[in-house]
Amino acid sequence: MNMMLNSFIDAVRARAALHDETLATRAVCATLHELGRYLTPSQVSLVKASVPTEIAAYLSDSDPDVGPFDLDRFYQSIALLEETRVGVALEHAQAVCEVVASGMSEPERENLLKGLCSELRVLLTTREIPEMPRVMPPAWLATEPRCLSSGRAGSSRPLSEAGPYAHQHSIAVEGKPSKPHPETLSTGIPRSRRPISGSH
Secondary structure, eight states, X not given: OOHHHHHHHHHHHHHHTOOOHHHHHHHHHHHHHHHHHTSOHHHXXXXXXXXXXXXXXXXXXXXXXXXXXXXXXXXXXXXXXXXSOHHHHXXXXXXXXXXXXXXXXXXXHHHHHTTOXXXXXXXXXXXXXXXXXOOXXXXXXXXXXXXXXXXXXXXXSOGGGSOTTTTSSSOOBTTBOOOOOOOSTTTOOTTOOXXXXXXX
């Protein structure tokens, strides 16, 4: 695929929240197929000139026997082509039509919208993609450091200020550094002051 087609498909994926490129391409082809039926020959030519050449062929020619535009029937037809639910097809069709409109210049878009019913005019209107709200960290997390470089978890004092023996097997009490207990087999067992030789 060329870059132009990639950009078009990516734009549809972003607007329709589609993670699968194949589903996005299917939505594009189904929507263009149905859209072309309700356009005049000159409008079909405008749309074909604005979309990537690889998918322009999926745009149907104008169908004089299609009848008045019916939005529900439009979505139902796209759902059948996509083999999905009508509600899903609705979201896909809206995304595709918005991307089609965004790829046109203002004069081209005005020419396309001339003579269209209000429902089609709304579909072929560009909209900004809403940004996801930014989640801010809790205030306490931003004001109280909790890493080894600045202090222990749950303590506002850094390790360098915790006392001369705080790093040796025990936790220093405020203002009262604790001395380490002997913990080798030659002198005794851990947390015991009696040597092994005197434990019998």
